[in-house]
Each structure stands twice: as C-alpha cells, then as structure tokens.
Amino acid sequence: MTLPVYRPMLAQPGPPPTGGDSGTWSVEVKWDGMRALIYIDGGRVRVRSRGGLDITGSFPELRELGGAVRAERVVLDGEIVAFGPDGRVSFSGLQERMHVRRPVRVAELARRVPATVMLFDVLHIDAESLVRRPYRERRERLHGLVAPGRHWQVPEVFSDAEAVLEATRRLGLEGIVCKQLASPYRPGRRSPTWTKIKHAQVADVVIGGWRPAGSPARQRVSALLLGVPDGSGRLRYVGTVKTGFTDAARRDLAVRLRALGESRNPFTGRPEDEPLHGVRWVSPELVGEVRALEWTANRRLRLAIWRGLRHDLRPVDVGPTLGR
Structure with missing residues (x-):
C-alpha cells in the first residue's frame, strides 16, 4: 500500500487570539522558509514542495529522517529553512538551494548552506490517516514519533x-x-x-512583464511587472518591483524572461501606474517572492522589494489570497 498524497493546509491572515481564547490555540514561530511535506516509507524519504514538486534531490541531508521516525510509514508537514553565519534564518541562503538539481552542486551547497526542516504536524502514521484528528493530538504524536537529529527540529509551541x-x-x-x-x-x-x-507583507507573485536595461549582449532586468491569479484563470496586476535584485539576479532573470516572451499583455486590463514604453510581456510562468510595506486600498504592492524566484511554486499555487 502506498502513502496517500496530501496537499498542505494553509493559514489565513488574521488577528492573534486574546484573553479567554488563548488556551484553545497553539502559537508558533512563522519561519521564513519553504513549506514541504515529507513522505517516509520503509526508511525511504521523499520531499515535496507546497505545489507538489519532488524536491528530494535538492535536500539530501533530509534523507536521514528515514531512520529517525518510530514508524514504518509517515507523512510529516514542516518548513525547510537555512541559517546564516549569525545563526538567524536566511531566506537568501535557502534560495541558493531551491532550484539546484545537479548532484555535485547540491552536495557542495548542502555542506555550505545546510538545511533544517522545522516539523510541526504529522498527517499519517502507518495505516492511519490523522487529518481528521485535532491538532493537539497530532502535535503530541509528533513529539513521540521523531528522534532528534542534525537537520530537523520539532519547535516549541506557546x-x-x-x-x-x-x-x-x-x-x-x-x-x-x-x-x-x-x-x-x-x-x-x-x-x-x-x-x-506577519511583521511585514510577504507575497508570492507571478511575473507578467519586465523592463530591460543595458545592451543586448549584457541585458539585465530593471523592473518586473507582477500579478496574482484572480480566481478565474486571469492574472490581476498588483504593481512593479525595481529594488532588491543582485546584479547576478538581474542578468539571470533577463535570460529566463527572454525565453518566455509574448506579444500580448497577460494582465486583466492595462497596468495604469507604470509607463509601458519598452516593457516586454512574458508568458506568466515564473513565480517570485516580494516583501512590501503594505497592500494599498486598491490592492497594489507598496514599496516592494524583490526576494527571489520561488522554484518550488507554480502560478497555479499562487491563490487570489494576498500574501502567503
């Protein structure tokens, strides 16, 4: 019997519990990382992204989890993170590893930027699905299920x-x-x-256009035009991002976007707050992440800063709900 394939449950933006409600809620740190479901069957480990992509090969250190669970068949939910030299969570460090598949390069990055998965839920143990069980019970069973290891933790709850x-x-x-x-x-x-x-607005966005800079031989991105799916299969424009790029990212994005060039505007309507002279439209296939000061009343990103491509997500994974 094979393990069932699950999609991760997602949180909504909302107020924190207060007063008499606090005893009925678990409070946990929101890690700045990459959501993952981990399937363990007879010691064999498979890691899948939020969108269902198999990312096992990108994180070989997580295969050690196969020998750390006290059951034959398990499905775990968690967040993969990387820590910087200062001991803080580093999204940029994790981003280096998201899209790498070549074994030699993966091994090099695993030594230099090791990953840790913060485990917070268990969905399946042996022949039993736990998804209908209360979170309190699932969390208690998780603590007794996973032995300590170098590349995973079961963080404390409050x-x-x-x-x-x-x-x-x-x-x-x-x-x-x-x-x-x-x-x-x-x-x-x-x-x-x-x-x-969240302390700042972080959003998954789809790239629908870009503005180039530089000569054709040394072309780079100067700005990206961004959107989110509107729930009906169309892309709703939410603004531009012009800062936060490294020089290497500007060049890499230009190469990727040139290959996706389209003649038609992929957004619903015309982006009204951005001069369109020189803008190049693209097939909306690449997902990225931005941090912004806020979402404005007309549902635009204000003062967005680029954080990087999300190789673990597809446009279909970016819902009409703003942020992530």
Missing part, C-alpha cells in the same frame, strides 16, 4: 500570542502562526483555524 509576536519582531523573524488546538487538518485549503500574523 500560548501567549502577543508575547511571541513581540519576541519574533525583536529577533527579526517573519511572524507567528496560531492554530486552534481542536482543528482538523484540511489538505489544500486555507482555513481560519490557522491564522498568520
């Missing part, structure tokens, strides 16, 4: 949302996630029983 939110702000972490202890796991769905509170 009950005081305001205190943890302030602590994550001081430590430069992304924010918190609050989960109702009685909630079942809802595969592939966003649910108000899991709420996220």
